[in-house]
Amino acid sequence: MxxxxFVEILIIxxxxxxxxxxRTKVIAYWN
Structure with missing residues (x-):
């Protein structure tokens, strides 16, 4: 490799x- x-995988x-x-924070905020 x-x-x-490696850098590309790390960024992704x-x-x-x-x-x-x-997304978790937004869901927790709305609920």
Missing amino acids: ELED YKCTVFSLIY
Whole structure:
């Protein structure tokens, strides 16, 4: 695995985790 691939996966992972946390906070806020 090349470094660029690792960085790309890391960015996607961060975005996914961030969106999940954001969605959870919004749902918790509305409920």
